[in-house]
Amino acid sequence: MTRSVRRTRTLQLAGAGAAALMALSACSSSSDSEKDSGATASSASPKLSGTVNVFAAASLQESFTTLGKKFESEHPGTKVTFNFGGSDTLAANITGGAPADVFAAASPKTMAIVTDKKDAVGTPATFVRNQLEIATVPGNPHKVDSLKDLTGSGLKVVLCDKTVPCGAAAQKALDASKLKLTPVSYEQDVKGALTKVELKEADAAVVYKTDVHAAGDKVEGVEFPESADAINDYPIALLKNAPNAEAAKAFIALVRSAEGQKVLSQAGFLKP
Amino acid sequence: MTNPHHPTDADPSPTDGTPNPAEGRRMPPRRTDGPDTPPAAADGAPTPLGPPAPDHETDTGGAGGNPNPAEGRPTAPHRPAGLDAHLVVDRGAFSLDIELTAAPGDVLALLGPNGAGKTTALRALAGLVPLTAGHLRLDGTPLERTPPESRPVGVVFQDYLLFPHLSALDNVAFGPRCHGASKSEARAQATEWLTRMGLADHTGAKPRRLSGGQAQRVALARALATSPRLLLLDEPLAALDARTRLEIRAQLRRHLNEFEAVAVLVTHDPLDAMVLADRLVVVEHGRIVQHGTPTDIARRPRTDYIAQLVGLNLYRGHAEGHTVRLDSGPSITTTEALSGPAFVAFPPSAVNLFRERPAGAGARNLWRCEVGGLETHGDQIRADLTGELPLAADLTTVAAAELDLRPGAPVWATVKATQTHAYPA
Amino acid sequence: MTSLDKPAAAGPRTDRPRRRRVGTGARRGVPLPLLVPGLLGLAFLLVPLLALLVRAPWRGLPEQLTSPEVWQALQLSLITATAATAVSLVLGVPLAWLLARTEFPGRGLLRALVTLPLVLPPVVGGVALLLALGRNGIVGKWLDAWFGITLPFTTTGVIIAEAFVAMPFLVISVEGTLRAADPRYEEAATTLGASRFTAFRRVTLPLIAPGIAAGAVLAWARALGEFGATITFAGNFPGRTQTMPLAVYLALQNDPDAAIALSLVLLAVSIAVLAGLRDRWMTAS
Numbered sequence: 001m002t003r004s005v006r007r008t009r010t011l012q013l014a015g016a017g018a019a020a021l022m023a024l025s026a027c028s029s030s031s032d033s034e035k036d037s038g039a040t041a042s043s044a045s046p047k048l049s050g051t052v053n054v055f056a057a058a059s060l061q062e063s064f065t066t067l068g069k070k071f072e073s074e075h076p077g078t079k080v081t082f083n084f085g086g087s088d089t090l091a092a093n094i095t096g097g098a099p100a101d102v103f104a105a106a107s108p109k110t111m112a113i114v115t116d117k118k119d120a121v122g123t124p125a126t127f128v129r130n131q132l133e134i135a136t137v138p139g140n141p142h143k144v145d146s147l148k149d150l151t152g153s154g155l156k157v158v159l160c161d162k163t164v165p166c167g168a169a170a171q172k173a174l175d176a177s178k179l180k181l182t183p184v185s186y187e188q189d190v191k192g193a194l195t196k197v198e199l200k201e202a203d204a205a206v207v208y209k210t211d212v213h214a215a216g217d218k219v220e221g222v223e224f225p226e227s228a229d230a231i232n233d234y235p236i237a238l239l240k241n242a243p244n245a246e247a248a249k250a251f252i253a254l255v256r257s258a259e260g261q262k263v264l265s266q267a268g269f270l271k272p
Numbered sequence: 273m274t275n276p277h278h279p280t281d282a283d284p285s286p287t288d289g290t291p292n293p294a295e296g297r298r299m300p301p302r303r304t305d306g307p308d309t310p311p312a313a314a315d316g317a318p319t320p321l322g323p324p325a326p327d328h329e330t331d332t333g334g335a336g337g338n339p340n341p342a343e344g345r346p347t348a349p350h351r352p353a354g355l356d357a358h359l360v361v362d363r364g365a366f367s368l369d370i371e372l373t374a375a376p377g378d379v380l381a382l383l384g385p386n387g388a389g390k391t392t393a394l395r396a397l398a399g400l401v402p403l404t405a406g407h408l409r410l411d412g413t414p415l416e417r418t419p420p421e422s423r424p425v426g427v428v429f430q431d432y433l434l435f436p437h438l439s440a441l442d443n444v445a446f447g448p449r450c451h452g453a454s455k456s457e458a459r460a461q462a463t464e465w466l467t468r469m470g471l472a473d474h475t476g477a478k479p480r481r482l483s484g485g486q487a488q489r490v491a492l493a494r495a496l497a498t499s500p501r502l503l504l505l506d507e508p509l510a511a512l513d514a515r516t517r518l519e520i521r522a523q524l525r526r527h528l529n530e531f532e533a534v535a536v537l538v539t540h541d542p543l544d545a546m547v548l549a550d551r552l553v554v555v556e557h558g559r560i561v562q563h564g565t566p567t568d569i570a571r572r573p574r575t576d577y578i579a580q581l582v583g584l585n586l587y588r589g590h591a592e593g594h595t596v597r598l599d600s601g602p603s604i605t606t607t608e609a610l611s612g613p614a615f616v617a618f619p620p621s622a623v624n625l626f627r628e629r630p631a632g633a634g635a636r637n638l639w640r641c642e643v644g645g646l647e648t649h650g651d652q653i654r655a656d657l658t659g660e661l662p663l664a665a666d667l668t669t670v671a672a673a674e675l676d677l678r679p680g681a682p683v684w685a686t687v688k689a690t691q692t693h694a695y696p697a
Numbered sequence: 698m699t700s701l702d703k704p705a706a707a708g709p710r711t712d713r714p715r716r717r718r719v720g721t722g723a724r725r726g727v728p729l730p731l732l733v734p735g736l737l738g739l740a741f742l743l744v745p746l747l748a749l750l751v752r753a754p755w756r757g758l759p760e761q762l763t764s765p766e767v768w769q770a771l772q773l774s775l776i777t778a779t780a781a782t783a784v785s786l787v788l789g790v791p792l793a794w795l796l797a798r799t800e801f802p803g804r805g806l807l808r809a810l811v812t813l814p815l816v817l818p819p820v821v822g823g824v825a826l827l828l829a830l831g832r833n834g835i836v837g838k839w840l841d842a843w844f845g846i847t848l849p850f851t852t853t854g855v856i857i858a859e860a861f862v863a864m865p866f867l868v869i870s871v872e873g874t875l876r877a878a879d880p881r882y883e884e885a886a887t888t889l890g891a892s893r894f895t896a897f898r899r900v901t902l903p904l905i906a907p908g909i910a911a912g913a914v915l916a917w918a919r920a921l922g923e924f925g926a927t928i929t930f931a932g933n934f935p936g937r938t939q940t941m942p943l944a945v946y947l948a949l950q951n952d953p954d955a956a957i958a959l960s961l962v963l964l965a966v967s968i969a970v971l972a973g974l975r976d977r978w979m980t981a982s
Contacts, residue, residue, distance in 0.1 A: 088950070156850070158932065161933060161947045161950070163947045163948070163950035163952075164947075164950055183934070184849075184850035184932055184934060185850050185931075185932025185933050185934050185938065186932075186933045186934060186935075186939075186947075187928070187932065187933060188928055188933060188943070188946060188947060192928065192929070195824070195929070196849075196932070199824075199827050199828070199831055199833065200831075200832060200833040201827055201831045201832050201833070201849045201850075202850075398884075398888050399887075399888075400884050400887075400888070419887070420884070420887040420888050421887045421888075421889075421890050421891055421892055421893075422890075423888075425888060426888065426889075427885070427888040429881065429885055433879070433881055433882055433884075433885040435882060435885075435886075435900055435903075435904075436904065437903040437904060446886070446889050446891070446899070447889035447890055450886075450889055450890035450891045450895060451890045494889065495888075495889075498889055498890055
């Protein structure tokens with residue numbers, strides 16, 4: 001019994017690994033517009049049409065896909081296409097002239113790349129925030145309760161590398177609490193860190209709340225107060241060369257609406 | 273190649289009546305009742321030919337016949353010395369089933385066309401191909417289940433397979449090394465063998481720097497250096513050019529004479545077989561079709577393949593007195609008086625061709641034929657005749673021109689009874 | 698690596714006596730349908746490397762290169778790539794022999810399986826290694842329980858990850874050479890009294906040495922550049938599991954200049970080693 005469960009999980013993980021690789025090569029995901037299913041828009045604002053191109057951080061994939069479908073059903077005749085990827089890559093694409101309407105980044109720093117080039121319209125708005133959390137193996141056998149518990153010897157902890165946002169954030173939290181933590185590995189991204197815990201190779205990792213959320217019951221999340229010192233803001237902006245500015249504005253509005261925030265908080269994001 | 277048995281027509285006109293020097297690799301038949309002509313070797317070079325052991329001419333190669341008494345060999349008293357093998361190898365489409373016996377000192381040649389199973393037989397003897405059934409005993413010791421590395425067998429492979437990364441010396445020393453000799457011992461032995469082969473100056477040479485003949489001798493030295501009780505040679509001269517071949521053939525003959533255990537060589541060249549071997553075993557389609565001394569085989573072929581090899585027209589029929597009636601109809605008058613199933617053989621050079629039916633004709637052996645094809649062989653023309661009696665006839669170029677021979681031309685062919693040889697089938 | 702071929706390509710034009718060695722075709726005889734795509738291919742391979750050189754932060758380079766982290770990563774890369782090549786040789790050559798010289802049912806399938814790590818995305822390979830040899834892996838579990846050995850996050854883990862990805866190159870190369878080599882040399886050796894293993898050791902091995910060397914170089918180069926499987930299986934910790942490619946990748950996240958500098962170091966070292974080996978064989982053969 002246990003064995004078969006394990007096997008399924010390992011297969012999923014292998015799949016996840018492959019998927020992670022695919023994500024590196026920036027696959028765009030689009031969903032066909034659904035037929036009006038009754039839940040139509042209340043406001044009879046200007047008639048929107050055409051395609052909205054949204055460049056968004058990979059961590060937003062689930063919630064934005066949901067929102068995209070919602071948008072399409074509220075505005076028949078529109079279509080939302082996404083380009084999910086690393087924020088820095090997306091920023092480079094945008095400054096390089098990629099045809100995008102909306103950019104949702106995982107950090108102000110990456111957004112700054114775009115605003116510095118004056119490619120955004122107005123000031124980017126923070127629409128969600130993401131907080132660090134400790135991910136432990138299910139059941140938390142090592143009774144990790146705080147950031148300090150991670151520094152205990154004999155515990156295999158993985159962190160993100162300092163060069164990537166989650167690693168920088170974790171370092172910030174550690175510094176703030178004057179803790180010194182030697183991990184077994186500095187992973188290249190948050191997925192890498194999470195995978196190690198999912199496979200039980202590491203006992204714990206410091207990742208984002210949303211990642212713990214997305215991992216379901218494969219990891220267990222442990223909140224820690226120091227994470228308040230390292231909260232990541234996610235800014236969203238309309239882009240200057242947006243081919244479909246009107247629809248793009250409407251999409252940003254949806255993201256920032258109560259409805260949008262509900263979807264995002266379900267994924268583990270914090271309200272701004 | 274021509275087939276001596278082709279039907280034809282004929283036309284009278286005298287053909288060259290002299291015995292035909294065999295063309296190419298054909299073995300010239302030794303004709304007891306004709307003038308003995310010096311046999312021509314391959315490529316026209318003269319070779320000391322003929323049966324190497326003339327005093328065994330009557331020995332039709334009865335299995336186990338030992339012409340050379342084994343001299344002072346350490347063999348257990350009750351064990352029959354030499355080779356006693358029944359090789360059965362079944363490979364679905366192809367099956368080999370032959371029995372071979374030889375006494376120490378014997379040189380046995382397996383002769384046969386390509387694909388006859390000669391090499392398979394050799395590999396079976398070496399242990400490189402497992403026997404499906406049968407047995408293999410060498411000096412009384414059963415070897416069927418012995419792996420090749422434990423058999424007292426030396427092999428000279430067709431293309432020698434000298435290890436390219438080792439010098440001639442180390443190639444020869446390889447065997448003694450594997451048999452437990454120290455490095456210096458092995459090298460000393462190897463030096464001795466190479467010296468015996470006349471290669472003292474080439475011990476340090478890598479195989480690719482050796483000539484074909486030198487490589488052949490290194491290969492022989494390598495095989496002999498393990499003191500095998502059975503020496504196997506696979507087409508030992510096939511890789512050599514004609515000139516070297518002549519020289520190496522003579523040398524090999526000498527080395528084989530000196531070799532005191534059993535040697536088995538495989539060849540498709542009758543000349544090699546007859547020069548090198550005491551006894552021939554002719555294999556076709558995995559079976560022995562004839563065995564005996566070279567002379568016997570050359571004089572009394574029993575299959576078309578052998579007849580063609582030795583350059584004879586061969587017919588099978590039923591003998592009554594001096595007449596052999598062939599299964600296909602015509603009969604041949606012979607000097608020998610026989611009764612019962614018999615073979616008749618005569619060389620292509622014994623055939624005389626005429627454009628018109630020869631008048632008078634003491635020749636009772638007269639057949640109407642037609643020219644099927646013509647080929648030049650040196651200064652001779654070989655005519656393949658079809659018709660009453662398919663046969664091959666040799667004539668001079670001049671004679672062919674006078675007869676105006678061309679494919680389709682009708683000719684009369686005659687053969688003197690004195691030039692035929694009949695023997696029981 | 699490719700740049701090594703440049704002098705050879707220029708050879709026939711300038712150096713008459715060497716023409717025989719380089720190739721028999723006179724230059725004017727090279728057909729255009731071969732020449733044009735050939736040169737395009739060369740450009741395709743070389744231009745990205747050239748771009749790396751052009752964009753290299755030459756001014757800051759000395760500073761970048763003298764940092765101890767770089768040397769640490771380079772040293773680790775060289776050690777692990779060499780060790781992975783050694784592992785590949787010890788296990789891969791016999792495997793190649795089995796595949797080339799023995800008959801058993803399912804051999805074709807097995808050959809395909811051996812090459813699987815070539816097509817597997819390295820990250821997936823790393824995950825697979827974790828599932829097999831990780832602390833909770835189907836084999837690793839027992840290694841941990843019986844011997845207290847855990848492989849992930851160790852230098853040994855790096856070597857294993859690199860060997861996993863690199864060994865197929867060696868096996869394919871050696872197997873190809875073995876298939877091309879005449880198996881009858883082994884037979885000849887056995888008729889001289891050599892056991893099959895002695896025949897392999899004293900005859901086959903020397904005969905296929907060039908193929909083994911070529912395979913080893915391929916494997917070494919692949920191991921040196923290995924990233925995905927290494928970071929997935931062994932993680933990234935400076936001095937222990939952070940090889941050059943990992944250092945390059947992570948530097949790329951926020952300091953592309955440093956990444957380019959590190960890449961140049963890796964490139965220079967590989968070229969030096971490969972060129973050195975190549976010359977040695979050429980004189981040896």
